[in-house]
Structures are given as structure tokens and as C-alpha cells.
Amino acid sequence: MPMPVPILPPVTIAPTMQVTDSQLSRYSELVYDRTGIRISAQKKTLLSNRVRRRLRETGIEDFGAYLQHLKQLRPKDPEWDEFLQEITTHETYLFRDESQWEWFCSYLKQRAAATLQGKEPKKLRVWSAACSTGDEACTIACCIASHLPSHRQWDIKILGTDIGIGAIEQAKEFVFGKRAMRLVPENCMRYFQEAKDAQIWKARPILSDMISFRQHNLMNRISDPQFDVVFLKNVLIYFDATSKRQVIDNVQARVHPAGMLVAGAAEGVADMVRNYTRIQPWLFQRPHP
Numbered sequence: 001m002p003m004p005v006p007i008l009p010p011v012t013i014a015p016t017m018q019v020t021d022s023q024l025s026r027y028s029e030l031v032y033d034r035t036g037i038r039i040s041a042q043k044k045t046l047l048s049n050r051v052r053r054r055l056r057e058t059g060i061e062d063f064g065a066y067l068q069h070l071k072q073l074r075p076k077d078p079e080w081d082e083f084l085q086e087i088t089t090h091e092t093y094l095f096r097d098e099s100q101w102e103w104f105c106s107y108l109k110q111r112a113a114a115t116l117q118g119k120e121p122k123k124l125r126v127w128s129a130a131c132s133t134g135d136e137a138c139t140i141a142c143c144i145a146s147h148l149p150s151h152r153q154w155d156i157k158i159l160g161t162d163i164g165i166g167a168i169e170q171a172k173e174f175v176f177g178k179r180a181m182r183l184v185p186e187n188c189m190r191y192f193q194e195a196k197d198a199q200i201w202k203a204r205p206i207l208s209d210m211i212s213f214r215q216h217n218l219m220n221r222i223s224d225p226q227f228d229v230v231f232l233k234n235v236l237i238y239f240d241a242t243s244k245r246q247v248i249d250n251v252q253a254r255v256h257p258a259g260m261l262v263a264g265a266a267e268g269v270a271d272m273v274r275n276y277t278r279i280q281p282w283l284f285q286r287p288h289p
């Protein structure tokens with residue numbers, strides 16, 4: 001039998017109510033421990049506004065009680081995810097950072113040439129780490145569909161992961177709005193089906209069949225086999241040096257020898273990527289075996 005939905009008593013929360021300095025630092029500690037993200041003292045108003053929304057939704061009366069509630073939740077509890085959705089940014093769109101996609105398309109051509117010479121198998125593993133709603137993973141698939149000759153004969157898997165369960169659920173729909181689609185090149189529009197007059201596009205199986213999504217916290221090491229290319233973009237800007245280093249170590253361990261790590265231009269990780277060749281400020285290659 002389904003559990004009855006609890007009816008929450010109405011809670012009145014003054015729109016001006018703010019977290020105290022001590023609550024701010026306790027929220028900040030909890031978020032840092034669980035995600036690696038630093039909430040700075042300047043974010044007091046932002047945090048207060050975002051948590052206030054959760055108080056209204058949950059019927060919990062004040063910031064202190066909500067913090068206690070969060071602390072005792074399992075990391076996969078839906079409320080923890082709702083809270084994370086409030087405090088993280090999911091900004092993303094297809095073909096974000098054009099030059100990186102130009103590089104990726106030329107990399108694919110090189111890989112195709114190497115297989116023709118019989119030097120490499122037709123196998124490709126790509127990871128979109130911190131994929132948000134899946135736009136980056138779909139961009140990877142678009143580049144493969146358009147630039148890897150006879151890609152259907154390849155063994156290709158693209159994995160998209162994010163800490164946000166809500167983001168991953170949305171990614172699994174493979175549906176994108178007008179804003180997310182605005183930079184998709186004309187020749188890639190055929191890989192999407194437009195819903196009539198709705199200004200939304202759904203990725204066709206030629207893209208979606210290559211991709212799987214699941215939740216993963218970058219502060220932990222992923223157990224999958226190593227990847228040829230890892231995209232780690234626009235996520236570590238919210239991390240401090242210690243947690244950045246931990247993520248970079250975790251990710252580096254999952255890059256195949258001769259594999260590539262693509263970081264966001266503003267990620268600030270260049271000095272942390274150890275023992276790789278730096279090809280661009282945002283592009284690193286693990287040495288050949």
C-alpha cells in the first residue's frame with residue numbers, strides 16, 4: 001500500500017529571515033564535507049533565500065532545525081538532493097566552449113585514422129563528469145555522430161555523472177529547450193527531433209543510444225574502467241584547493257594511458273594535474289605507456 005502523504009502544517013517564514021553567522025559556517029561545513037563545494041561568507045543572503053524555500057516546502061520552522069534535519073539524512077535522500085539543487089548551479093548548454101569541441105572533433109578524426117592503420121581498436125569511452133542535465137554528454141555524441149566515420153561499427157560508451165539526482169533524472173529525458181540548443185551547428189540538428197511548435201528538441205537514438213547517466217559524487221573515486229577522454233568542466237570553480245586536488249586525483253586515476261583530460265578554462269587546476277602533458281591551458285594528456 002502506498003504511504004499516505006503527510007499533510008504539513010503551514011509555516012510562516014519571514015522573507016527577511018537570515019541564517020546567523022554561526023549557522024552559515026555550520027551549513028558551509030556540511031556542504032563542504034559532502035560535496036567539496038565552499039559556501040563563502042558573502043553568500044549569506046543567497047543561502048538564506050535558498051534554504052527559506054526548503055523551509056516552506058518541508059514545513060520545518062527554522063534554519064537551525066533544517067540543518068539538523070539535513071545532517072541526519074542519507075546522501076541519497078530526496079530532501080538532500082532538493083537542498084543541493086538549491087545551492088548548486090546547473091548552468092549548461094550544448095556546444096558550450098566552442099574551441100574545446102573543435103579540438104574533440106579533430107581528436108576523433110585522429111582516432112579514426114589510427115584504427116585504419118590497425119594501431120588501435122574501434123573502442124571509445126568518454127566521461128562527462130558533472131554533466132548537469134546532460135547537454136555536455138549530448139554534445140560529445142553529436143561530435144561523434146558527425147566526425148567519427150562509420151561510428152556505428154565502433155564500441156562507444158559515453159557516461160554522464162552528476163551529484164544531483166534531479167539533474168540526472170532530467171538528463172535521462174534527453175530533452176532540451178531553445179536556450180540549450182542555440183549553439184548546436186546546423187549539421188547536427190538532424191540528430192534531434194523537434195516537438196511540434198513547442199521549441200523543445202529530443203535527442204534521437206543515434207545520440208541517446210551512446211549515452212548513460214547516473215549519480216556520482218566527484219569527491220569519491222568512480223569504479224568504471226578507464227576513459228579515453230574525460231570532460232571535467234565548470235564544476236571545480238566552486239571548490240577550494242584541497243577538494244579540487246581530491247577530485248583531480250580521483251579523475252586522473254580513471255584516465256586511460258594516452259587519454260585526455262579536458263578541464264573548464266576557469267577551473268584553476270593546471271598546477272594540480274600531475275604527470276600529464278599540458279597541451280592547452282584546459283587540455284592535458286596522460287603519457288603513453
Ligand SMILES: C[S@@+](CC[C@H](N)C(=O)[O-])C[C@H]1O[C@@H](n2cnc3c(N)ncnc32)[C@H](O)[C@@H]1O
Nearest residue numbers: 035091092130132162163164217218233234235
Ligand atoms: C555548472 S554545471 C556544469 C555542467 C557542464 N559540465 C558544463 O560545463 O556545461 C556544474 C554541475 O556540477 C555538479 N556538481 C557539483 N558538485 C559536484 C560533486 N561533488 N560531484 C559531482 N557533481 C557535482 C552540479 O550538480 C552541477 O550540475
